[in-house]
Amino acid sequence: MDTLTLQSTIRMNNGVEIPRFGLGTFQSKAGEETYNAVRWALEMGYRHIDTAALYGNEEDVGRAIADSGIPREEIFLVTKVWNDDQGYESTLRALEASLRHLKTDYVDLYLIHWPVKGLRHETWKAMVEIYKQGKARAVGVSNYTIRHLEELLSNTELVPAANQIEFSPFLYRKALLEYCVQHGIVVEAYSPLARAQKLEDPRLTAMAQKYGKTPAQIALRWALQHDLVVIPKSVRKERILENASIFDFELSAEDMAEMDTWNEDYWTISESYNPECSPRWE
Numbered sequence: 024m025d026t027l028t029l030q031s032t033i034r035m036n037n038g039v040e041i042p043r044f045g046l047g048t049f050q051s052k053a054g055e056e057t058y059n060a061v062r063w064a065l066e067m068g069y070r071h072i073d074t075a076a077l078y079g080n081e082e083d084v085g086r087a088i089a090d091s092g093i094p095r096e097e098i099f100l101v102t103k104v105w106n107d108d109q110g111y112e113s114t115l116r117a118l119e120a121s122l123r124h125l126k127t128d129y130v131d132l133y134l135i136h137w138p139v140k141g142l143r144h145e146t147w148k149a150m151v152e153i154y155k156q157g158k159a160r161a162v163g164v165s166n167y168t169i170r171h172l173e174e175l176l177s178n179t180e181l182v183p184a185a186n187q188i189e190f191s192p193f194l195y196r197k198a199l200l201e202y203c204v205q206h207g208i209v210v211e212a213y214s215p216l217a218r219a220q221k222l223e224d225p226r227l228t229a230m231a232q233k234y235g236k237t238p239a240q241i242a243l244r245w246a247l248q249h250d251l252v253v254i255p256k257s258v259r260k261e262r263i264l265e266n267a268s269i270f271d272f273e274l275s276a277e278d279m280a281e282m283d284t285w286n287e288d289y290w291t292i293s294e295s296y297n298p299e300c301s302p303r304w305e
C-alpha cells in the first residue's frame with residue numbers, strides 16, 4: 024500500500040481532496056477547551072477539523088484556525104446543518120450562520136447531519152445550491168443508510184461527496200461501506216474509538232501489544248487501512264498526538280482480516296437515534 028502520512032488525502036467524486044485524518048470536536052467545550060484542541064492539532068500537522076452547528080463550538084474552531092497562521096486553503100473544514108434547521112431556506116440560513124461563526128466565507132464540506140423524515144429532500148436541494156454558489160467545496164450527508172442513499176441518488180444529479188457514519192472495529196458496516204465505494208461516496212468514520220468504550224477489549228489490547236501501539240492507535244489504523252476518513256476527538260494534547268501517531272506502522276493483511284471479525288454491532292448512538300432502525304429517520 025502507499026505510504027500514508029497525516030496529511031494524505033482521498034480524492035472525492037468532484038475532484039476535491041479530503042485529508043484522511045481529522046480532529047473531531049463533539050463534546051469539546053466551547054471556549055478554551057475547543058480552541059486549544061484545534062490549535063494543538065494544527066500545530067501537530069492535522070489539516071482537517073470536523074465540527075457541527077450542534078456542537079456549539081464553531082466560533083472557537085474558527086478562532087483557532089484564524090490564529091494558527093496556517094493559510095485557510097490548507098485546512099479542510101467540515102460542518103453540518105442540524106436537524107432543526109432542515110428545509111430549503113432554513114438550510115441556506117444555517118450555512119450563513121455557520122460561516123459567520125467560523126469566520127470564513129466557505130467550508131470544505133457541508134453535511135446534512137441526519138436524514139430527517141419529510142425534510143431531507145428539500146435540504147439536499149439547498150446543499151446543491153450551496154455547492155453551486157461555491158460556499159462549500161463539497162456537500163454530503165451523514166448518518167445515511169443504504170436506503171437513504173438509494174432514495175437520494177434516485178432523485179439528484181449531484182452525488183454526495185461523503186457520508187459520515189458511525190464506524191469502528193466493533194461496528195463494521197461492511198455492506199454500507201461497499202455501497203458507498205460503488206457509488207463514489209467517501210466514507211468518514213465517526214466515533215472511530217467507539218467513544219473510548221471498547222479500548223479495554225482484550226482482542227484490541229492484545230493487538231496493541233503485538234504492534235507496540237495503543238488500543239486507540241490500532242482502532243484508527245484499521246479504519247485508515249479500510250480507506251476510511253477518520254476523525255477521532257480529543258481535547259487532551261497527549262491524546263491528540265497519540266491518535267495522529269499511526270503513520271509509522273501497518274497492520275498486516277492477516278490482522279486486518281482478524282479485526283474484520285470483531286464486529287458486534289456496537290453502537291454508541293442511542294437506539295432512538297440508530298439510523299438503521301429508528302422510525303425517526305423513515
Ligand SMILES: NC(=O)C1=CN([C@@H]2O[C@H](COP(=O)(O)OP(=O)(O)OC[C@H]3O[C@@H](n4cnc5c(N)ncnc54)[C@H](OP(=O)(O)O)[C@@H]3O)[C@@H](O)[C@H]2O)C=CC1
Nearest residue numbers: 047048049165213214215216217218219239255256257258
Ligand atoms: N455525524 C455525526 O452524527 C457524528 C459525528 N461525530 C464526529 O466524529 C468525531 C469523533 O467521534 P466521537 O463521538 O467524538 O468519538 P471518538 O470515538 O472519537 O471518541 C472520543 C472519546 O474518546 C476519548 N479519547 C480520545 N482519544 C483517546 C485515546 N487515545 N485514548 C483514550 N481515550 C481517548 C475522548 O476523551 P478526551 O477528549 O478526554 O481525550 C472522548 O471521550 C466527533 O467528535 C464528531 O466530530 C461524532 C458523533 C456523531
Ligand SMILES: O=C1CO[C@H](CO)[C@@H](O)[C@@H]1O
Nearest residue numbers: 049075077136292293296
Ligand atoms: O454529531 C453528533 C454527536 O453525537 C450525538 C449523539 O451522541 C449525535 O446526535 C450527533 O449526530
